[in-house]
Amino acid sequence: MKSIVLLVVIFTARLDCALSEPTQKYDTIVVGLGSSGVTAATTLAKAGRRVLGLEADDRIGGRVKTVPFGDGVVEVGAEWIHGIVNSRVYDAAVQNNVTTLEQKMESQVFRSDGSFVDRDLFIELFEYGTEVAENATGAPKPVGQHTQEKLMEYLEKNHPDVLKDQDYVNGVLEALNLALSALEATSDWNEVSTQSSYEDLGGSLHYSWNKHGYKTFFEILLNKYNNGPGLPSLDIKLNKEVTQIKWPKDSTGDVEVVCKDGEIFTADNVIVTVSLGVLKERYSELFKPALPQKKIESIKVMSMGLLDKIIFQFDEPWWKSMTYDSIFLLWRGEDKRKVSIEDNWTTKIYGATTPMGSDNTLTLWISGENAKLMETLPEEVVRSKAFGVIKQFMGANFTIPRPTGMIRSTWYSNPYTRGSYTFDDVGFPQHPNARNILGEPLLDSAGKPKVLFAGEATNPKHYGTVHGASETGFREAQRLLDSKM
Template identity: 30%
Template sequence: MAAATKLMDNGFNNVIIVEAEDRIGGRVHSVNFSNGVIDLGAQWVHGVKNNTIYEINNGTYKFGVTGFDDKLPLFLQSDAIPVNQYKCENFAFLALENLFSNYKEMSKFNGSIGEFLIMKFKNSSYYNIPEDQELGDQMIDFYHKEMNIWNGSETWFDLSAQLHCVSGFNEGLQYLTWKRDGYIEFFKYLTKQIPTDGTNKTLDVFSKVILNQEVTNIAWNNSDSNYAVVTVKDQTKYYADHVIVTIPLGVLKARHESLFTPTLPDKLKYAIDGMGFGNIGKIFLEYDMPFWPNDTEWVGYGFLWTKNDVAAINGTVKEWLLDLQMFTKLDKFPNVIEALLAGPHMRTFETLSSEVIISDCVWLFQKFLGVVLPRPKAVIKTTWLTSKNFLGSYSYYSMKTAEYNVSTDDLAETLFDTTNKPRVLFAGEHTDHLYSSNAHGAVNSGFRAANEIIDYYS
C-alpha cells in the first residue's frame, strides 16, 4: 500500500496490488470488538521523531496514550503472596537500563541478549542479597518474556546482543494508540483520504487491490519476455515491468524456492535463511465490568512464577501460560484487558479454542490474585504463526543473523533482469535498515522500493 501510494503520487497509475488475503493491511489487522476496533497485528505508534507514520498524519490525528512509557505493571506472584513492588522496580530498572540504554557495552558483547542480561543481573548488588535471589530469577524470567515479545523470538538466547544495537529508535512516547479506530485508520492518511498536506489530492489505491490472489510464482528473468510474469493460485497471470514483493519473511523462508523463477541468487537465499522471523500472540478479553483497578496509575498485571509453580505447570495443558508475560489495560476500552505472549508454546496457543483460552485465563487470574473472578463475556486471539500467508509476526536479529553476517540490507537488494531493468524489488518490515519489525519500517520500505522505480525513469 505504501509503495502504491508513492508510485501513484508520482504519476504511475498502472499499478496492481495482488493480495493473498481477503482484506488489505497484511500484519495491520484491525477488527471489530467491544463496540470499537482493536488490532490483532500492529497496534502502537512507536515514537514520533522520524517516524513516517506519525509524520504522515501531520498532527491531524490526536493519538491516545497508554501510560506504558513511564509506569510498570503491578507485579503478582503465582502463589498469590504479595511481592515487594519496590524491589521489583529495582530489578525492572536494572533490566530496562541494560536492554535499552547500555548499547555501548552490549554492542561489544559477542553473545545473546539473554546471556548479557543474566550476567548483568547476577553481578548486581540487588541480586547478591540472598533473600532477593528468587525474586531476581523471577524478574529475569519476566524480562526474558519481554524480549521474546519485542522480537517474536522463542528464547532470548537466540537474540544477538550486538545486532540489537543496530535498530533505530524514534524519540517520544513509544505506545501511542489509535484509540477506538484501530491501525486501519492510518490508511486514510496514507491514501490522502484525509488530506494533511494542504491539497485536496486523494489516491484511489483501494481500487488497485485484487483480493484473494495468492501468488504461486514470479517469473522475473525470462529472456523471451519483456515482462515479469506473476502467477496466482487460480492460474491467472499478471504481466509487469516491475514487481515489488512484500511477502512476509516467514513465507519467503518457507516457499522462496518455488516462488521465484529463476530461483533467487545465493546471497539472497543466505540472507533469508539467516534473518530471524518470530511470532507473538495476543489475547483480548471483554468483561461486563472490569475487575482490575480503575485508576491512571494501573497499567497492568505482571506475572511472576515461583519455581514450584513452574515445575507444577510444566508438561500440563496449561503450560502455554508460561509464555504470557502480563495483562494490560487497553486505551479507550474500559472493559477490555489484553495480553501479549511469545515463546516456545505459541503453536500450541494458536490451536486452543476460545473456551479453553477463557478458562485458562480465569484460572491464571484467580491463581495470581487469590480471589474468585467472573468469566469474560468475549475473547479474541491471534493466529499469525499458523496462518499460511504470514507464518509469524515480524523479523528479528538472531544469533544466526550474526553468524551469517547478513542484514536487512541484504534482504532489500533488487533483482535486475538481463536488460539491467530493476525487475523485482523487495519491501516489507524485514527489509528496512533501521526500523525492521515496525509498521513504520514497512512503510519506509515501500517508499524506498517505489522511489527506486521512479528514479529508474527519471
C-alpha cells in the first residue's frame, strides 16, 4: 500500500512539474505570424535554427487575410503588392512562377445625385493634389493644409471658372481628403505630416495576387506552396496568445515566453512582431523587466491607423459594362446635409474598387474614426447603409440588385491587431527616429540580442506595407544569424 501511495505522490509531483515548467527549448521564438513574423521564422528555420512561431489568432497572416468570397477570393486586409523593384513579396511570386496582375486603378466619378462629373478635370485635380501631397518641400505642415493651399493656387491659375462652383470644389477637396486619409489609414488628412521618411518602391503600386490570393506569399515562405513539405525545424502553434515575455537583462540566461493558457516556452531569444496597436495597449504588462524608457516613448508617440473594407457579393457583376476598376464618390452639399448624424459615417466612404480575385464582388473603403464606428454597428445596419450609398450614387446609371453577401473588416476591434498600419503623423518631425528606436533589440549582460522587434512599424522607409514588414522580419533574423557567427 505504501508503495502505491508513493507512486501516486511521485506521479502527481511530476505532473505538477510538467504543467508549471517550460517545455522544450528553442533557438528562437517568434511572437506573431504576420508578414514580418513568418519571414523571420522561416529565414531562421532555413538556416537550421530550431524555431517556434506563436500566433494568438487561429490563422497565419496577420493583417493579410485572404478569404473565399464570391466566385473567387477577396483580401480582407492587404490588397496589393505596392511596388515591384526590390520587393521581397513580388520577388517571391516571380521566383515561384506565380502570376501577378497589375490593376490599372482607372477611375470613374459619380456624384450623390447620380450624375457624372467631368472625369478628365477631376482626375487632373486629383492627380495634382496627390502629387503635391506626396512631394511637399519646406517646413513641415499638415498634409491637408498644404494640399488645399496648392490646389487652390492651381485652380486660380489653370481653371479659374471652376472656382465659381464652390460646391464642386468642396466635393473635390473632400474626395481628396478621404482618399489620402484612406492611403494613410487616418481620419483626416491634417493628421499626417508633409515630412515623412516613407519611400515607394519602383514600379506599379497596385499589383494583385488575383485568384491566387495574398495567402500565397505565406505558402511560399513556409515552403508549402504547390504541396511543399514545409520546414521541419519550424514549429507553429495557433491560438497561443502571449501574455508575458521574461528576458534576462542582467544575465545570459534564457528568454521565457508565457502564454495565456499557462504554457511556457523558452529560447535563446525572441522576436516580437505584434502591431504597434497591440504594443500601445499591452507594453507595460508584456515585458519583464520593463522596456527601456526611450522605447516606451516611441510606442507612445507613434500613430496606428485604421483602414477598413466593406465587401459586397452580388449574383452578377452589374458594373461589368463600366471600363473602370475604381470609383470615386463626390457628395453634393445639399445631399450631404440630408444625412442623419448617426449615418454620417457613410459620407466618409471614399469610393470603391473591384477586387481582382473575384469577379462579382465590390469593395468599399473607409478609414479612421468612421471605420471604428462602422465596426461597432450591427451587420445588417452596415449592409443596408453602405448598399444605400451605392444605390444613391450609381443607381441612376445601373440596375443594382441587392447583394447576396457581405464581409467587413474589423481591424481595430481585433485584439490582436488594434488597427491596420502606422503612419507619420504631424508629430513625426519632433520624433524622426521613433521607428528606429522601436526596432532596436534588447541586449543581455553579454551584449547579445535577447528581445528583438520587427513589424511594419519598425521600418522607417516602407512602413504600412507587406513588403516593409517582411523586410524587418528578415532584418531581425539576419541579426541573430550574424550574432552567432
